[in-house]
Amino acid sequence: MTKLLEWLLGVSLVLAAWAVVSFDLLELRLPQSYREAAWPMPLYLLVSFGCYSLGTVGYRVATFNDCDEASAELLGQIQEAKQDLRKKGLKI
Amino acid sequence: MATGVDQAVGMSLVVFSLLLFTYYSVWVIILPFMDSDHILHTYFLPREYSVILPGIAAVILLLCIGAFTAVIMWKNRKPKKVD
Numbered sequence: 191m192t193k194l195l196e197w198l199l200g201v202s203l204v205l206a207a208w209a210v211v212s213f214d215l216l217e218l219r220l221p222q223s224y225r226e227a228a229w230p231m232p233l234y235l236l237v238s239f240g241c242y243s244l245g246t247v248g249y250r251v252a253t254f255n256d257c258d259e260a261s262a263e264l265l266g267q268i269q270e271a272k273q274d275l276r277k278k279g280l281k282i
Numbered sequence: 283m284a285t286g287v288d289q290a291v292g293m294s295l296v297v298f299s300l301l302l303f304t305y306y307s308v309w310v311i312i313l314p315f316m317d318s319d320h321i322l323h324t325y326f327l328p329r330e331y332s333v334i335l336p337g338i339a340a341v342i343l344l345l346c347i348g349a350f351t352a353v354i355m356w357k358n359r360k361p362k363k364v365d
Contacts, residue, residue, distance in 0.1 A: 223315050224314075226314035226329070227310065227311050227314040227315070230332060233333060233336055234310045236336070237302075237336055238307070241299040241300075241302050241303040241306075242299070242303075244295055244298070245295065245296050245300065245303075248291070248295025248296040248299065249295075249296050251284065251288055251295070252284060252288065252291075252292025252293050252295075252296070253283065253284065253292070254283075254284040254292075255283065255284075256283060256284055
């Protein structure tokens with residue numbers, strides 16, 4: 191069985207379980223509060239995925255490694271290279 | 283480590299996403315199990331809005347992406363050369 195088929199099977203199982211609970215397809219007659227909590231589940235999962243993505247992006251922006259020394263070193267090397275090339279006749 | 287504005291923006295994004303997640307979780311999952319006269323209900327809008335508001339947010343997001351793309355494409359248009 192390919193990965194695509196496995197994923198489709200898993201997704202359809204979850205979707206079927208959700209539909210059974212939300213729309214009472216098997217006449218299980220669960221308490222109303224369970225049905226009320228279950229039916230927005232797909233939207234809730236989408237919103238929580240969005241929150242997780244936003245939080246991860248924000249966290250990685252805040253903890254980004256700036257490497258100040260490497261930046262200064264690189265600028266120095268650029269200056270050195272420019273001087274060297276000017277001496278050899280290239281116009282910069 | 284990123285400094286100054288970067289850190290402030292990053293941390294505020296993290297805090298905002300945590301607050302949003304907590305509020306939405308309580309709204310969708312915990313409120314149905316509370317009695318209708320529990321004080322917690324006064325802090326939350328009626329349940330229909332828990333579906334309508336993310337829908338509106340998604341529409342606004344798509345509008346922003348479309349507008350941004352349109353502006354960029356408009357700026358990059360080149361007039362056809364006449365030979």
